[in-house]
Amino acid sequence: MLAWLQKVDRRWIFLWMGLLVLEPLLFPVGFPIRVTRPAQMFADAVASIPDGSTVLMSCDYDPASRPELVPMHKTALRQLWDKHCKVVVTCLWPGGSGIVDETIREVHDEPAYRNLKYGVDWVNLGYKAGNEAVMVLMGQGVAGAFPVDYYNHSTSDYQALPIMRNVRDYSSFPMLVNISAGYPGTKEWVQQVNSRFHLPMVSGCTAVSTPEYYPYLQAGQLRGLLGGMAGAAEYELARKEKLGPATRGMDAQSLAHLFVALCIVLGNIVQRRRTPGSGA
Amino acid sequence: MSPSHDFGIWVAALLTLCVFSFLYRDNPFYKFAEHLFVGVSAGYYIVLNFWTVIVTNLYDPLHTMFVKHQAPFAAQLGDYRAWLFVPGALGVLLFTRLFGKIGWLSRWALATIIGAYAGLKTTGFAQGDLVAQVQASLQPLWTGQIGSSLNAILFTIGLITSLLFFFFSREQKGALGAASRVGIGFLMVSFGAGYGYTVMSRISLLIGRFQFLLHDWLGMK
Numbered sequence: 001m002l003a004w005l006q007k008v009d010r011r012w013i014f015l016w017m018g019l020l021v022l023e024p025l026l027f028p029v030g031f032p033i034r035v036t037r038p039a040q041m042f043a044d045a046v047a048s049i050p051d052g053s054t055v056l057m058s059c060d061y062d063p064a065s066r067p068e069l070v071p072m073h074k075t076a077l078r079q080l081w082d083k084h085c086k087v088v089v090t091c092l093w094p095g096g097s098g099i100v101d102e103t104i105r106e107v108h109d110e111p112a113y114r115n116l117k118y119g120v121d122w123v124n125l126g127y128k129a130g131n132e133a134v135m136v137l138m139g140q141g142v143a144g145a146f147p148v149d150y151y152n153h154s155t156s157d158y159q160a161l162p163i164m165r166n167v168r169d170y171s172s173f174p175m176l177v178n179i180s181a182g183y184p185g186t187k188e189w190v191q192q193v194n195s196r197f198h199l200p201m202v203s204g205c206t207a208v209s210t211p212e213y214y215p216y217l218q219a220g221q222l223r224g225l226l227g228g229m230a231g232a233a234e235y236e237l238a239r240k241e242k243l244g245p246a247t248r249g250m251d252a253q254s255l256a257h258l259f260v261a262l263c264i265v266l267g268n269i270v271q272r273r274r275t276p277g278s279g280a
Numbered sequence: 281m282s283p284s285h286d287f288g289i290w291v292a293a294l295l296t297l298c299v300f301s302f303l304y305r306d307n308p309f310y311k312f313a314e315h316l317f318v319g320v321s322a323g324y325y326i327v328l329n330f331w332t333v334i335v336t337n338l339y340d341p342l343h344t345m346f347v348k349h350q351a352p353f354a355a356q357l358g359d360y361r362a363w364l365f366v367p368g369a370l371g372v373l374l375f376t377r378l379f380g381k382i383g384w385l386s387r388w389a390l391a392t393i394i395g396a397y398a399g400l401k402t403t404g405f406a407q408g409d410l411v412a413q414v415q416a417s418l419q420p421l422w423t424g425q426i427g428s429s430l431n432a433i434l435f436t437i438g439l440i441t442s443l444l445f446f447f448f449s450r451e452q453k454g455a456l457g458a459a460s461r462v463g464i465g466f467l468m469v470s471f472g473a474g475y476g477y478t479v480m481s482r483i484s485l486l487i488g489r490f491q492f493l494l495h496d497w498l499g500m501k
Binding site for chain 2: 207228229
């Protein structure tokens with residue numbers, strides 16, 4: 001057995017991993033999911049926004065982060081629209097404006113939100129180059145930083161975009177909901193906007209960047225944090241959304257993690273047997 | 281099961297399979313998908329940046345200014361857009377790197393970019409990370425509850441010993457060595473958590489692709 005493990009072709013590991021991910025997607029196992037404190041804090045923070053407020057939602061991701069971030073983006077949008085909040089969407093990732101607009105449209109096409117109107121209940125200001133400079137510029141005026149929206153309407157044209165009538169700078173928003181895949185993202189919003197303009201914020205981010213943002217949660221700079229697909233699934237559970245895309249992926253996620261843990265243990269045993277006394 | 285009739289989804293699904301084929305071994309299908317991805321991405325980002333940066337941030341404001349006010353500066357009308365000539369010129373200077381003799385001119389633009397971002401980053405880091413994090417780290421060790429007090433004590437030990445590990449002005453032996461070894465333990469735990477989250481991120485991508493193949497392509501709900 002040990003000899004076989006020492007020489008095992010890594011393609012067997014890929015095959016096992018593929019099967020372990022595929023099987024629960026076809027035949028769900030239903031592993032239990034528990035809503036952790038950061039995810040509950042996220043849901044509670046969004047719930048605490050006064051009904052009918054205008055909320056800033058910065059969606060800083062691109063298609064590479066779709067499986068992790070689109071589910072939480074959709075759930076956050078549903079929670080805001082359920083509270084009759086108006087949503088001002090921005091994007092600081094060049095490849096993100098298309099997928100962000102597509103995601104909003106998919107939620108809008110759901111029966112509960114079909115009566116919401118673009119320009120009245122939400123606006124997509126699209127992509128703006130400049131990273132931190134854009135964040136600081138928005139503090140002086142959102143319309144100045146984004147002269148036109150994603151569809152090329154002037155943000156100063158209140159006929160086309162009535163929602164912009166109530167939007168001046170960060171003081172117009174009770175909260176920033178940030179969906180972040182990396183740079184620029186949550187870290188930069190905390191540094192440039194939360195600290196400087198004292199705008200409360202919550203973050204939904206990719207799992208790989210989650211450990212970096214926990215100190216912000218512990219310090220109270222973030223009011224809630226969703227980490228990757230697990231965070232998105234917990235948020236769906238907290239919102240009592242049945243079988244959301246993140247929840248459906250969690251069985252596969254759990255099995256894959258067990259398999260990785262098993263591989264690490266076996267790898268260490270094999271390595272220790274191969275080089276006795278090395279401590280490696 | 282009802283496979284998609286959308287041509288775009290078929291293209292995406294076949295390219296996904298081409299990329300997955302690399303897991304068996306390098307092959308022409310993978311190479312094709314790889315080269316296509318690099319080429320399409322480069323073209324997409326060039327076009328996207330032209331239309332969302334050059335046109336909306338530079339050309340449109342300057343064009344509006346000339347058409348509406350017919351003057352480069354119309355400050356009395358509240359129009360300061362002519363200043364955009366300055367970043368426009370600095371942007372053009374970046375291309376002087378392509379011409380050997382005047383290549384040094386590109387440093388002006390780079391100096392402006394580095395200076396502006398260094399300033400923004402420094403103040404942001406000082407406010408958002410340094411002050412706020414130091415403030416949050418100063419917490420009472422006894423909170424009146426066993427659980428949260430243990431948490432605070434563990435946090436403080438982890439913080440101090442991890443910082444001591446990065447103290448290189450004295451040889452790490454004796455009490456300093458022991459403390460830094462404890463710090464290594466805490467750092468290892470954080471690396472482990474980071475690794476676990478990274479695995480979750482990568483597995484999520486695989487799940488996302490499988491969900492696409494099963495649901496969007498093959499129509500299995």
